[in-house]
Amino acid sequence: MLDTLISGLQIVLTPSTFILIFLGTVVGVIFGALPGVSASMAVALALPFAYSMNGVIAIAFLCAVYCASITGGGITAILFKIPGTPSSAPTTFDGYPMAQRGEAGKALGYSLVASAIGGLIAAFAMAIVSGPLAAVALKFGPGELFAVSMLGLSVLTCLDNGNVIKTLVSGLLGLFLATIGMDPQTGVARFTWGSTTLLSGVEMIPVMIGLFAVTEVLKQTVKRSKKDGGKMDSTSKDGKFTTAFPKVKEFLAVKWVMLRSSILGTVVGILPGAGATIASFLSYTVEKKISKHSEQFGTGIPDGIVASECANNAATGGAMVPLLALGIPGGNAAAIMMSALVLKGVQVGPLLVKTQPDYLSSVFGSMLITNIIMVFVSLAIAKVFAKILAIPYSILGPVIVMLATIGAYALKNSTGDVVLMMVAGIVGYLFVTLGYSSAALVLGLVLGTMCEENLRRAYQIANGSWVNALNSPITIVLLLVCASMILFPIIKGAIPDKKKA
Amino acid sequence: MTLDILFNVLLLAASIYCFIYIGGADNSTATELGAAFWPRLILGIMIVLLAIGLVNMIRKKDSKVPVDGAAVAAFFKSKLLIGMIICAMAAVILPYIGFIPTSFLFLIAFGVLLGERRPLILVLTGIVATLILYIIFQGPLSIFLPRGYGFFRNFALAMEGFLSLIPGL
Numbered sequence: 119m120l121d122t123l124i125s126g127l128q129i130v131l132t133p134s135t136f137i138l139i140f141l142g143t144v145v146g147v148i149f150g151a152l153p154g155v156s157a158s159m160a161v162a163l164a165l166p167f168a169y170s171m172n173g174v175i176a177i178a179f180l181c182a183v184y185c186a187s188i189t190g191g192g193i194t195a196i197l198f199k200i201p202g203t204p205s206s207a208p209t210t211f212d213g214y215p216m217a218q219r220g221e222a223g224k225a226l227g228y229s230l231v232a233s234a235i236g237g238l239i240a241a242f243a244m245a246i247v248s249g250p251l252a253a254v255a256l257k258f259g260p261g262e263l264f265a266v267s268m269l270g271l272s273v274l275t276c277l278d279n280g281n282v283i284k285t286l287v288s289g290l291l292g293l294f295l296a297t298i299g300m301d302p303q304t305g306v307a308r309f310t311w312g313s314t315t316l317l318s319g320v321e322m323i324p325v326m327i328g329l330f331a332v333t334e335v336l337k338q339t340v341k342r343s344k345k346d347g348g349k350m351d352s353t354s355k356d357g358k359f360t361t362a363f364p365k366v367k368e369f370l371a372v373k374w375v376m377l378r379s380s381i382l383g384t385v386v387g388i389l390p391g392a393g394a395t396i397a398s399f400l401s402y403t404v405e406k407k408i409s410k411h412s413e414q415f416g417t418g419i420p421d422g423i424v425a426s427e428c429a430n431n432a433a434t435g436g437a438m439v440p441l442l443a444l445g446i447p448g449g450n451a452a453a454i455m456m457s458a459l460v461l462k463g464v465q466v467g468p469l470l471v472k473t474q475p476d477y478l479s480s481v482f483g484s485m486l487i488t489n490i491i492m493v494f495v496s497l498a499i500a501k502v503f504a505k506i507l508a509i510p511y512s513i514l515g516p517v518i519v520m521l522a523t524i525g526a527y528a529l530k531n532s533t534g535d536v537v538l539m540m541v542a543g544i545v546g547y548l549f550v551t552l553g554y555s556s557a558a559l560v561l562g563l564v565l566g567t568m569c570e571e572n573l574r575r576a577y578q579i580a581n582g583s584w585v586n587a588l589n590s591p592i593t594i595v596l597l598l599v600c601a602s603m604i605l606f607p608i609i610k611g612a613i614p615d616k617k618k619a
Numbered sequence: 620m621t622l623d624i625l626f627n628v629l630l631l632a633a634s635i636y637c638f639i640y641i642g643g644a645d646n647s648t649a650t651e652l653g654a655a656f657w658p659r660l661i662l663g664i665m666i667v668l669l670a671i672g673l674v675n676m677i678r679k680k681d682s683k684v685p686v687d688g689a690a691v692a693a694f695f696k697s698k699l700l701i702g703m704i705i706c707a708m709a710a711v712i713l714p715y716i717g718f719i720p721t722s723f724l725f726l727i728a729f730g731v732l733l734g735e736r737r738p739l740i741l742v743l744t745g746i747v748a749t750l751i752l753y754i755i756f757q758g759p760l761s762i763f764l765p766r767g768y769g770f771f772r773n774f775a776l777a778m779e780g781f782l783s784l785i786p787g788l
Contacts, residue, residue: 152760281672283668283671283672283675286664286668287630287665287668287669287672290661290665290668291630294637294661294662294665301644301654303654304646304653304654306644306653307644308641308644308658309637309640309641309658335702335729336706338733339698339699339702339733340697340698340699510735512730512733512734512735513730513735513740513744513748515729515733516725516728516729516730516733516748517748517752519706519709519725519729520722520725520726520748520749521752523709523710523713523722524718524752524756524762524764527713527762527765528756528760528762531762531763533710533713533765536713537710540707540709540710543706547699547703548626552622552623552626553623569657570657573657574652574656574657577651578652582650
């Protein structure tokens with residue numbers, strides 16, 4: 119590993135490469151912070167710049183953009199409840215309430231440092247265990263991936279806000295929305311009622327932006343009209359906010375959360391198709407389950423922010439493992455990076471790490487440097503963003519909706535997605551009012567396609583036998599964990615509480 | 620009847636309808652799960668859960684949002700409904716009049732709804748915020764924002780012409 123470290127630093131500390139990585143970090147944070155510009159879109163937008171670079175430098179530059187964009191996504195999630203990237207959605211659960219309390223700076227501090235630590239741990243993990251873990255990931259067939267996505271879905275019970283049935287219904291509604299459009303395996307139109315617009319399915323990003331951002335602005339409309347008709351203040355408490363960052367002691371209080379989330383994020387990131395979104399949701403849930411103060415999750419506690427941000431950044435490192443070791447992209451952004459390497463004539467596959475170790479060193483070095491300079495770059499950018507909170511809500515609220523509108527539109531340059539976002543915003547308000555869970559709906563929508571495709575593929579490979587489709591030890595263990603996670607709160611709810619009695 | 624029960628009943632009815640509707644798309648074979656399998660599985664579980672939820676709600680009668688005449692009248696007079704209408708209108712007119720006019724009108728209308736009464740502030744906010752968003756996204760990020768039709772399209776094209784004159788954009 120020492121060789122990889124030295125070689126990686128030699129590559130990335132060359133002045134020209136370092137400048138490129140720095141620029142990639144700045145661009146990544148800004149792109150990530152902009153709603154609708156996902157991490158993969160940020161990498162895609164940076165791709166043309168990489169064409170003129172040497173392959174080793176190009177992958178370092180794109181890796182910097184990728185890591186930084188995931189971190190940037192947390193900035194708007196905390197300040198405006200608009201997750202810049204889908205993987206930052208769980209960051210809104212605690213980050214936004216903390217910012218609302220006037221502690222935007224603190225929330226951002228936790229988010230940025232957690233992201234950096236998650237990224238650094240993942241970078242080291244990538245360098246050390248790249249080979250062995252990639253071999254394990256190769257054993258993951260459709261059955262195992264179905265179990266992984268089911269494990270992600272079991273998170274639903276932890277997003278419960280007082281009514282398990284309503285939370286499960288919300289998650290199922292998300293799964294149902296994911297089935298709308300053309301069936302990817304047989305080409306049959308499902309729930310389109312003859313509409314060509316619906317054929318391409320329900321996009322996740324407009325729904326997510328609508329549920330989180332538009333619903334929040336509508337909620338504020340009601341809250342502020344109840345409070346007093348005329349006077350408008352900022353989004354933070356009493357119009358004031360602090361940009362004071364957490365102290366070292368406060369960071370040390372969440373050190374184990376950081377470690378657990380980073381490891382979990384790295385492992386999830388390695389699994390092809392799983393990615394940063396599942397990592398952050400899963401990590402948030404695990405921390406909520408094992409925390410001594412789980413009831414405080416969702417009210418604006420550091421553990422929630424750290425769990426989500428550590429895991430989603432760690433997943434970026436994990437996603438590079440199958441890409442470099444096996445030539446299998448772990449997600450969309452990794453696929454774009456792979457295409458850049460292919461364009462450069464690089465033979466991506468199991469032999470890459472052995473015959474051209476510079477690529478692994480370059481990614482490793484880039485991740486180390488990016489995760490360190492990212493804290494300072496993000497600090498500067500986040501402070502500018504945090505100042506925005508002082509703007510009166512009568513100005514900020516409508517601007518957030520317009521920003522959300524662009525975010526939804528930019529995905530496919532489709533005004534249909536803007537309509538979808540507004541509908542999601544209005545439905546989201548109804549959801550919040552009636553105690554349903556928007557987060558569960560988003561999770562269902564995110565995991566729906568992965569769940570269905572893998573289950574059907576596993577069944578097909580097993581020649582129509584359910585037993586053969588789901589009988590591998592990994593699948594069985596994962597499904598058992600998943601079943602216990604779903605059933606535990608239901609059984610717990612059914613058993614009378616002796617303390618209360 | 621409470622809003623909670625009403626919503627539950629509507630969801631239940633829609634789920635049952637969709638469950639029956641997708642049955643027509645069933646193309647399963649002995650070794651392959653058809654297009655209807657997964658949606659039916661989800662809808663089936665949803666129907667059971669919604670039915671349980673409905674029974675619980677009727678038994679407990681503890682829903683917090685009663686829907687009576689006064690509540691309906693209050694909703695129709697509320698800022699919430701106006702906010703929803705403004706959002707819906709913005710989404711509908713966006714393809715017809717383009718991004719710049721929609722953003723300008725939306726920022727003013729929603730600003731008024733949120734209590735801003737100073738016309739100068741409203742107009743200035745509308746212009747400045749629209750231009751900032753337009754320049755950032757249409758310029759460096761190359762996202763082609765909706766142009767609209769007819770006069771609005773010509774206006775958008777003229778704006779794009781101005782933007783191209785700025786070096787670096």
